[in-house]
Amino acid sequence: MSDEVLATPGVRKWRAPGFALALPAWAWFVLFFVLPVGFVILLSFGAKPDIFRPYSLEVLSFDQYAKALDPAYGPTLKNTLRVGITGTIACLVIALPFAYWLAVRVPPRWRGLLLGLVLVPFWTNFLVRTIGWQLIISPDGIASSVLQQLGIISQPLNFLYSRSAVLLGVVYNYLPLMILPLFVAFDRLDPTLREASKDLGASRFRTFTQVTLPLAMPGVVAGLALVFIPLMGDYITAEVLGGAKGNMLGQLIASQFLSAQNWPLGAAMAVLLMLSITVTGLLFALIGVTVRSALRRRRRIVIDTGEVAA
Amino acid sequence: MTATAEPAQLHRRRVDWTNVAMGTWGVLMFAFLFAPIIVIVAYSFNTGRLLTSWNGFGVQGYTDLFDNPVAQSTVWVSIRAGVIAALVSTTLGSLAGVALARRPGRWVPFFLVVLTLVLVTPEIVDAVALLPWFVRLGTDWGLVAFSNGLVRLVVAHSLFAAAVVALIVRARMQGLDESLEESAADLYATPWNRFRQITLPLMMPAVLAGALMSFTLSLDNTIISSFISVTGNTPWPVYVFSSVRSGLRPEIAAVSTLMLLLTLVAIGIVGLVLRRGGESSGGIARTMTGG
Amino acid sequence: MSNDDGLRILASTEATQRLSRRSFLAGATVTAVAGTTLIAGCGSSDTAPSAGAGSSAGPIEDQLNMYTWGEYDSPKVLKEFTASVGPKLQVDSYNSNEEMVNKLVATKGTSGYDLVVPTGPFIPQMVANDLLEPMDLTRLPNFSNVDSVYLGQTWDPNNEHSVPKAWGTTGYAYDTTKIDREMTTWQDFLDVASTTASGQVSILDSPDNVVGLYLWAKNIDWMTTDMTLLDEAQDYLVNTLAPHVKKFESYPGSNGMPQGSFWLVHAWNGDARQGILSSDDQDRWKWVLPTPRTEIWMDNWCIPKGAPNPNAAYAWIDYVLDPGVSLKELSYIGYHTAIKGIEPAAKEAGLDRLDIVFFTPEQVATMEAGELNDAQQKRVDIWNAMKAAAGR
Numbered sequence: 001m002s003d004e005v006l007a008t009p010g011v012r013k014w015r016a017p018g019f020a021l022a023l024p025a026w027a028w029f030v031l032f033f034v035l036p037v038g039f040v041i042l043l044s045f046g047a048k049p050d051i052f053r054p055y056s057l058e059v060l061s062f063d064q065y066a067k068a069l070d071p072a073y074g075p076t077l078k079n080t081l082r083v084g085i086t087g088t089i090a091c092l093v094i095a096l097p098f099a100y101w102l103a104v105r106v107p108p109r110w111r112g113l114l115l116g117l118v119l120v121p122f123w124t125n126f127l128v129r130t131i132g133w134q135l136i137i138s139p140d141g142i143a144s145s146v147l148q149q150l151g152i153i154s155q156p157l158n159f160l161y162s163r164s165a166v167l168l169g170v171v172y173n174y175l176p177l178m179i180l181p182l183f184v185a186f187d188r189l190d191p192t193l194r195e196a197s198k199d200l201g202a203s204r205f206r207t208f209t210q211v212t213l214p215l216a217m218p219g220v221v222a223g224l225a226l227v228f229i230p231l232m233g234d235y236i237t238a239e240v241l242g243g244a245k246g247n248m249l250g251q252l253i254a255s256q257f258l259s260a261q262n263w264p265l266g267a268a269m270a271v272l273l274m275l276s277i278t279v280t281g282l283l284f285a286l287i288g289v290t291v292r293s294a295l296r297r298r299r300r301i302v303i304d305t306g307e308v309a310a
Numbered sequence: 311m312t313a314t315a316e317p318a319q320l321h322r323r324r325v326d327w328t329n330v331a332m333g334t335w336g337v338l339m340f341a342f343l344f345a346p347i348i349v350i351v352a353y354s355f356n357t358g359r360l361l362t363s364w365n366g367f368g369v370q371g372y373t374d375l376f377d378n379p380v381a382q383s384t385v386w387v388s389i390r391a392g393v394i395a396a397l398v399s400t401t402l403g404s405l406a407g408v409a410l411a412r413r414p415g416r417w418v419p420f421f422l423v424v425l426t427l428v429l430v431t432p433e434i435v436d437a438v439a440l441l442p443w444f445v446r447l448g449t450d451w452g453l454v455a456f457s458n459g460l461v462r463l464v465v466a467h468s469l470f471a472a473a474v475v476a477l478i479v480r481a482r483m484q485g486l487d488e489s490l491e492e493s494a495a496d497l498y499a500t501p502w503n504r505f506r507q508i509t510l511p512l513m514m515p516a517v518l519a520g521a522l523m524s525f526t527l528s529l530d531n532t533i534i535s536s537f538i539s540v541t542g543n544t545p546w547p548v549y550v551f552s553s554v555r556s557g558l559r560p561e562i563a564a565v566s567t568l569m570l571l572l573t574l575v576a577i578g579i580v581g582l583v584l585r586r587g588g589e590s591s592g593g594i595a596r597t598m599t600g601g
Numbered sequence: 602m603s604n605d606d607g608l609r610i611l612a613s614t615e616a617t618q619r620l621s622r623r624s625f626l627a628g629a630t631v632t633a634v635a636g637t638t639l640i641a642g643c644g645s646s647d648t649a650p651s652a653g654a655g656s657s658a659g660p661i662e663d664q665l666n667m668y669t670w671g672e673y674d675s676p677k678v679l680k681e682f683t684a685s686v687g688p689k690l691q692v693d694s695y696n697s698n699e700e701m702v703n704k705l706v707a708t709k710g711t712s713g714y715d716l717v718v719p720t721g722p723f724i725p726q727m728v729a730n731d732l733l734e735p736m737d738l739t740r741l742p743n744f745s746n747v748d749s750v751y752l753g754q755t756w757d758p759n760n761e762h763s764v765p766k767a768w769g770t771t772g773y774a775y776d777t778t779k780i781d782r783e784m785t786t787w788q789d790f791l792d793v794a795s796t797t798a799s800g801q802v803s804i805l806d807s808p809d810n811v812v813g814l815y816l817w818a819k820n821i822d823w824m825t826t827d828m829t830l831l832d833e834a835q836d837y838l839v840n841t842l843a844p845h846v847k848k849f850e851s852y853p854g855s856n857g858m859p860q861g862s863f864w865l866v867h868a869w870n871g872d873a874r875q876g877i878l879s880s881d882d883q884d885r886w887k888w889v890l891p892t893p894r895t896e897i898w899m900d901n902w903c904i905p906k907g908a909p910n911p912n913a914a915y916a917w918i919d920y921v922l923d924p925g926v927s928l929k930e931l932s933y934i935g936y937h938t939a940i941k942g943i944e945p946a947a948k949e950a951g952l953d954r955l956d957i958v959f960f961t962p963e964q965v966a967t968m969e970a971g972e973l974n975d976a977q978q979k980r981v982d983i984w985n986a987m988k989a990a991a992g993r
Contacts (some may be wrong), residue, residue: 050978053706054703054707072985072987072989075992077992079914079992079993110673127618139861139862140862144610158800158801160862161847161862163992242992243849243850243990244804244846244847244848244992247988247989247991249992252988257703257707258700258704259695260699260703260985261702261981263700263983275772309887
């Protein structure tokens with residue numbers, strides 16, 4: 001229709017080329033993201049000459065990668081993966097019933113308010129939330145006094161500065177990032193599908209596992225990704241709650257740039273971090289796709305049999 | 311069959327255990343989510359020397375804060391940086407969002423890849439990338455602006471925020487019917503008028519939401535800021551972070567409580583704006599997580 | 602602490618032979634005389650304690666940014682400085698010299714700091730790498746209050762770049778309600794850390810101190826460059842000690858002792874004192890100056906290159922060199938501030954736990970200084986490896 005109008009003389013429809021509109025953003029990202037990160041990748045192939053110069057790019061090699069993976073530092077990557085995967089799954093398990101309840105069971109007029117309440121911790125400063133937990137689980141903090149009063153423990157609480165404290169911290173900090181996509185996914189679901197499933201005689205559990213959950217799968221995947229990626233790079237939670245046991249890759253990278261002055265090593269670790277996130281993500285995506293196609297095949301057979309029988 | 315089943319169900323009044331269980335879980339979750347925040351607010355009224363040891367109830371934390379010009383200046387630095395970063399990222403992001411929604415082309419996949427990378431890269435990687443880069447730009451290449459603390463903060467904060475704004479605006483524009491703009495064109499509106507009277511009002515909720523989100527993200531930014539900030543232009547999260555190392559004081563909790571209130575006000579306004587713009591709760595949630 | 606006692610000085614490897622007490626005293630006297638003559642000749646000889654700066658090269662700016670060790674200045678003194686002299690103070694802290702040097706190197710003069718506080722041995726190389734501004738002593742009338750024994754150290758013979766701030770030592774403190782046995786040596790520390798106090802130990806977050814733990818326990822010079830010994834140290838620290846460490850903490854006095862997070866803390870003396878004084882039950886902590894050897898360190902005020910507020914920096918240094926102010930500082934930080942007559946003044950003021958601040962000549966004789974030698978990178982590697990291993 002617009003082309004016909006264009007034919008009318010006197011009207012010139014000027015369309016700014018899309019690329020031009022996006023150009024400022026393009027330039028910004030390239031200048032302040034692509035180039036700096038590229039430099040970091042380049043740095044990872046360098047070496048550290050002496051304590052007063054953080055890096056030298058005279059000789060390029062994979063030495064820093066070898067050092068980052070050697071027995072001294074390798075376990076950190078393993079530990080980070082362990083915390084990353086455990087934390088993400090814990091977030092999923094905790095958030096799933098909650099998001100479902102919020103999106104489906106709560107009366108609609110309350111939904112907005114409760115959602116707003118969920119968002120409040122999400123928008124509180126990450127560091128402040130973590131310090132709050134430090135206050136709670138400190139040996140002279142609230143949890144300690146309450147548990148001692150109740151007689152559950154006899155000594156002050158020895159929880160702060162441990163791996164479990166870090167796990168608690170990361171699960172807490174990234175929980176809203178799991179709740180929100182799940183909420184959106186459940187919210188988008190057409191309630192009639194669930195009703196249909198119930199009418200066909202499926203139990204509530206079966207409805208959930210075979211109708212609701214598969215349909216909400218994009219939200220689950222989004223939540224897993226939104227949590228796993230920043231969790232792997234976490235730095236603050238481990239610093240504030242972890243003590244020596246925290247030991248996440250993010251902390252190690254930071255210390256290479258802040259105190260140990262070995263930028264090439266830090267850069268190599270940063271690249272390894274990004275690689276491990278990508279590889280793990282792809283691995284789980286692959287597993288997910290395989291599982292899904294296997295389930296699909298199984299279900300298809302069942303339905304076909306049913307139809308044939310009818 | 312249903313006719314006979316219904317009255318029976320009405321009389322039975324069975325307790326729906328799953329609902330009760332879910333409700334309890336929900337309450338527990340809210341307690342869990344709010345625990346540290348409530349604790350911080352409560353401990354801001356601690357009168358001890360160290361934050362972690364509760365000494366008594368009082369407003370010493372807040373009076374210390376008023377006596378501490380450095381802590382106050384960090385708050386102002388954060389607000390200043392936040393406003394400017396919001397302006398920058400909203401402008402960049404809105405233009406990009408409009409371009410993505412209305413004028414797609416072969417450049418879109420590349421741009422989306424860069425956008426995704428910006429959103430997905432862990433903050434620590436951004437931080438260690440930006441610090442040497444700023445030093446290089448500011449000292450090695452003589453672009454003195456990049457040695458200025460405020461400039462550094464604005465640039466660093468606006469990266470992630472611009473990407474988020476772009477996605478929000480794109481999502482909003484994609485949801486809108488382009489025919490409104492087409493009709494304006496058909497009715498001989500100039501491109502500028504078309505933009506001013508049709509496109510802009512339509513995307514305004516998304517732009518406003520994006521601007522406020524950028525502001526909040528900037529206020530909140532800790533890791534990158536702690537690497538690149540220049541003394542004298544220290545944002546408040548960096549101030550808090552450095553006192554984690556040397557000893558937390560009640561005034562830290564006091565400043566955190568005040569900034570929390572500020573953030574809540576900003577987010578509340580976002581919610582209101584989106585609500586007015588006709589979004590549902592789900593839509594708001596979608597927007598908040600960047601789509 | 603009188604001048605006649607054999608004070609161990611902090612010498613770097615540049616000194617090819619160990620300075621004997623006699624030659625040291627001779628040298629120190631010469632330098633002190635030369636120094637005082639220089640100062641007397643230039644500025645006013647007025648030693649009245651003043652809140653203002655001496656001959657300043659311009660108006661005092663309204664901001665002063667300090668990059669120093671944690672809890673290293675009395676908050677009261679900081680406030681009083683702002684009230685009487687003017688500049689607002691921004692104080693950031695670091696855990697180790699390496700961290701501070703790295704920040705200055707990485708930011709190449711744009712760090713924004715006006716004052717840094719390096720430990721002596723780091724200064725020569727900082728100067729060589731153009732990280733420090735020269736110190737104009739004529740702008741510090743209160744400089745004459747500094748006890749001349751502490752001036753003219755090997756790392757800065759003419760105090761061209763530094764002014765002494767404080768000196769102290771390294772030791773540990775333990776919770777006697779949790780640890781029964783008597784502890785007096787570094788070996789005791791290592792033993793208890795691996796057994797009774799396992800998982801409740803905090804270690805200083807600084808490479809040389811970490812390596813010193815092992816070497817001192819074995820009565821070896823902690824600055825040894827013998828790689829076999831350092832490998833042994835690494836093996837022990839990484840494989841035997843690391844799993845028992847709860848936190849690498851340079852300031853347990855604020856971050857662990859009052860809260861009861863640790864049973865055994867590796868600490869600098871003043872910080873341990875702060876921790877003991879802030880605890881609910883002071884008597885449960887026992888401070889130990891361990892045998893057979895330990896550290897003596899001296900921290901110094903230095904002005905980094907590119908300092909934006911140099912006049913304020915000079916005003917501050919002059920302010921804290923006043924004996925009255927210095928006593929207030931000492932009372933809070935718990936370290937000897939190198940000012941003439943500070944020890945009798947502190948004893949007269951009846952300050953708490955001065956046994957952790959002032960040491961007898963016999964104790965000082967067991968202390969040795971650090972240095973920046975070829976083993977530095979190895980020490981940093983050991984420290985990194987230990988931190989990585991602790992998290993396994």
